[in-house]
Amino acid sequence: DENRGRGSYGLETFLLSRRNTAPWKEPTATLLETTGDAAHWDPKDRVERCRLDAWATAVLVDELRPLLPDKLVEYTHRLAMTIHRIGLAGAVVDTDRLGEIKTTLGLERTRAKDLLDRAARATGMLVFEPTNDGHIRDLLFKKLKLPVAEKTEKTQQPVVNKRVLAALNHPVAQLLLDFNKADKVVSTYVDGVYKVLSTTGPDRAWMPVQINPLGARTGRRSSGGAEQDTDEQQEGPVGRNMQNWPGCKVDCPAGCRRHPKQIVVSRYQDGWIGSFDYKSLEPFLLAWLAGDERLYDAFKTGGGYISFGRDLFGVDVKKETDAYRALKGVILGTHYGAEAWKIATELWNVG
Numbered sequence: 001d002e003n004r005g006r007g008s009y010g011l012e013t014f015l016l017s018r019r020n021t022a023p024w025k026e027p028t029a030t031l032l033e034t035t036g037d038a039a040h041w042d043p044k045d046r047v048e049r050c051r052l053d054a055w056a057t058a059v060l061v062d063e064l065r066p067l068l069p070d071k072l073v074e075y076t077h078r079l080a081m082t083i084h085r086i087g088l089a090g091a092v093v094d095t096d097r098l099g100e101i102k103t104t105l106g107l108e109r110t111r112a113k114d115l116l117d118r119a120a121r122a123t124g125m126l127v128f129e130p131t132n133d134g135h136i137r138d139l140l141f142k143k144l145k146l147p148v149a150e151k152t153e154k155t156q157q158p159v160v161n162k163r164v165l166a167a168l169n170h171p172v173a174q175l176l177l178d179f180n181k182a183d184k185v186v187s188t189y190v191d192g193v194y195k196v197l198s199t200t201g202p203d204r205a206w207m208p209v210q211i212n213p214l215g216a217r218t219g220r221r222s223s224g225g226a227e228q229d230t231d232e233q234q235e236g237p238v239g240r241n242m243q244n245w246p247g248c249k250v251d252c253p254a255g256c257r258r259h260p261k262q263i264v265v266s267r268y269q270d271g272w273i274g275s276f277d278y279k280s281l282e283p284f285l286l287a288w289l290a291g292d293e294r295l296y297d298a299f300k301t302g303g304g305y306i307s308f309g310r311d312l313f314g315v316d317v318k319k320e321t322d323a324y325r326a327l328k329g330v331i332l333g334t335h336y337g338a339e340a341w342k343i344a345t346e347l348w349n350v351g
Contacts, residue, residue, distance in 0.1 A: 011057065011060075012056065014060065015056045018063070019059065025049070027045070028048075028049045087210050087211040089209075090206050090207055091242075091264045092265055093263050093264060093265070094203060094264075096203045097262060098193065101190055101258060101259070101263065104258055109179060109182035109183050112176075115175050116128060119172050123143035131183070137157060140160070149164055162177065162180070165177050185246060193260070193263070207264075222243065242264075246261065247259050283295060283299050283304075284300075290335055292335075295331070295335075309324075312327060326347055329346050330346075330347070
């Protein structure tokens with residue numbers, strides 16, 4: 001059920017939603033907060049937790065497995081192992097291109113940082129870090145007196161996310177967007193990749209890849225990216241979630257060296273890399289299954305989700321806005337059976 005809330009398919013939560021039994025994770029959850037590592041628990045605590053987890057899993061399997069067709073189970077397992085083997089093969093990276101991207105975006109990041117430092121000093125701020133929300137709020141709203149459009153729910157501080165910065169339409173806000181864009185790519189997708197490369201040649205390196213065959217509760221695949229850097233555990237993910245890597249746009253010039261997706265190359269001489277990201281596949285399948293000609297035509301010849309904006313909201317909706325996300329949620333939610341109450345709640349939260 002795609003409409004269950006986040007975390008609803010956790011083992012304990014899911015079992016308790018179907019069986020009247022006592023919860024069992026709290027004692028060891030408290031231990032985990034205290035020790036930070038289950039290896040430090042008393043053996044009897046680990047045994048008890050493992051026993052109850054195994055029992056809960058067995059109960060759910062006994063109850064739910066008969067509901068699944070055998071052919072679906074076999075297909076899912078075969079697909080999962082095929083994808084797992086693809087992940088084991090890893091990816092080959094062009095280290096020359098990776099270095100060029102780091103240089104290009106590193107210069108852009110440095111330039112934006114320098115201009116932001118000048119703008120801050122011009123207002124009397126001697127210290128300014130473009131990654132510090134407090135410094136950003138001081139510069140934009142106290143020193144430059146820009147209007148506060150939105151505040152955080154808990155602390156009532158001005159919001160300084162990407163959407164708000166873009167809406168300010170101010171040169172300093174644009175410099176912050178430029179810095180964040182370059183810094184995100186370099187720190188996450190470039191430096192993160194360097195940490196896990198194994199050199200295989202003068203201009204090639206091998207990168208381990210993890211693909212989760214059932215990465216979402218809806219059955220979608222997802223790339224791995226939660227692995228921790230072994231040298232600096234506190235640094236977090238190393239940026240290997242390849243689905244999130246920025247790729248070249250239609251208007252990118254030939255020889256563009258700004259987007260990390262281009263660093264992955266074929267392992268074969270004169271080989272090619274296929275791109276099989278079928279645009280709007282999901283709404284096309286939904287339209288076909290539901291017999292919804294209006295939805296099908298909207299994505300075949302019209303403006304996609306946007307073409308429904310005036311019908312539903314009475315306005316021309318633009319992409320990457322709250323209205324666009326609400327519009328998309330209404331259409332997909334209708335076809336996925338979200339029903340009126342959930343859709344109304346989503347619209348209320350957006351508007």
